[in-house]
Amino acid sequence: MNDGGQEVRRDLVVCQICQINLPYDFYGKKAPYCPGVIYFDDTYLLRDPYSPEPRVVAVAGPCDLCSSIACLDCSVFYTKRFCGKCILENSDGFPSQIVVGIKDKLQQVMRHQAET
Numbered sequence: 001m002n003d004g005g006q007e008v009r010r011d012l013v014v015c016q017i018c019q020i021n022l023p024y025d026f027y028g029k030k031a032p033y034c035p036g037v038i039y040f041d042d043t044y045l046l047r048d049p050y051s052p053e054p055r056v057v058a059v060a061g062p063c064d065l066c067s068s069i070a071c072l073d074c075s076v077f078y079t080k081r082f083c084g085k086c087i088l089e090n091s092d093g094f095p096s097q098i099v100v101g102i103k104d105k106l107q108q109v110m111r112h113q114a115e116t
């Protein structure tokens with residue numbers, strides 16, 4: 001991925017649930033290139049490559065319960081970030097909408113992993 005010679009150093013963070021590799025360029029509550037956006041928790045952030053304005057997107061974050069790194073697809077931000085596995089294990093503590101949503105996602109992930 002070389003987009004025009006601008007040197008951007010990116011590291012990779014691995015989602016510990018779906019095993020996807022995600023590039024990120026900053027880990028923390030706010031990225032230096034976008035100080036107006038402040039996250040509640042330390043989050044893996046990436047400067048949006050498609051936006052002409054400095055814009056930051058969250059790509060992943062550590063689960064508040066088990067500290068696993070989970071991508072946005074595999075986690076839910078509900079006062080804090082929780083990974084899908086912890087949400088399912090503690091489903092009484094979350095609204096059923098969240099539980100159902102993450103269950104669907106995790107089933108897709110598991111199916112995908114079984115196929116590959």
Ligand SMILES: [Zn+2]
Pocket residue numbers: 015016017018019020070071072073074
């Ligand atoms: Zn994931």
Ligand SMILES: [Zn+2]
Pocket residue numbers: 063064065066067068082083084085086087
């Ligand atoms: Zn967890």
